[in-house]
Amino acid sequence: TFIKKILDGIFITEYNATCGADVSLVNFSTNYGIDLTFEVWDTAGQELKSKLSDAYYIGAHAAMIFYDVTSSITYTNFPHWQRRIVDVCFGETQIPIILCGNKVDCSNRKVKEKMIARTLKSGNLMYxxxxxxxxxxxxMPFLALARKLTGKDDLTFVSNLNLKPADLPIDPKSVEDSNKFMQELAAVSENINLQDDE
Structure with a gap:
């Protein structure tokens, strides 16, 4: 999984074995001279089958939801995850949620800009x-959440995570396609906002 790519993370798999979640502490040093620690609960969607499903979200300060850009079915599950998080976590303040499209190294993208733009408009979401x-x-998911949680838009991580080696290098065309997709997403989102203002 995503989080298991970190070599120097502290994995506390027994921390909440009764709920079936892998819990990891992921540390970052920042340009502000402070260290940030994320306690990451990787549920892998198991909460759907668990009677303790709300326990996964109670006390959360932020959420990352992943989908596969080559599978529209994984994307259609997003509203369920978002709704569960919102129902349990949103009190007086909304917690930031970042939607992460994974597998951008693959060429057969199924989830289009307009779908994501409409989703992003629906809540306190980043992508x-x-x-x-x-x-x-x-x-990027950690950095976006760190900036949102600290209120510091210029926050950066001063040291990279010690990641396991990539299974393969990313193709420059995949990077170009992802950047183009992000630009098109911004344009589609702006267009949706303009239409809604009319």
Whole structure:
């Protein structure tokens, strides 16, 4: 899984074995001289089958939801995850949620810009694209959430995570396609906002 790519993460798999989640501590040093630690609960979707499903979300400060850009069915599950998180976590303040499109190293993309743009408009959401296989944009979900949680848009990580080697290098065309997709997504999102304002 995504989180298992980190070599120097502290994996506390027994921490919540009764719920079936892998819990990891992921540390980052920042340009502000402070260290940030994310306690990451990787549920792998198991909460759907668990009677303790709300326990996965209670006390969360942020959420990452992943889908496979080559599989529209994984994307159609997103509203369920978002709704569960919103129902359990949103009190007086909304927690930030980042939607992560994985497998951008693959060429057969099925999820289109308009689908994502409409989803992003529906809530307190951010979006990024990654490739767990190639380590492309690996830190972006953490960085986006760190900026949102600290309120510091110029926050950066000063040291890279110690990642396991990529299974394969990312093809420059895949990077170009992902960047183009992100630009088109921004344009489609802007167009949807303009239409809604009319």
């Amino acid at each position: 990024t694209e990654i490739s767990a296989k190639t380590n492309y944009n690996f830190e």
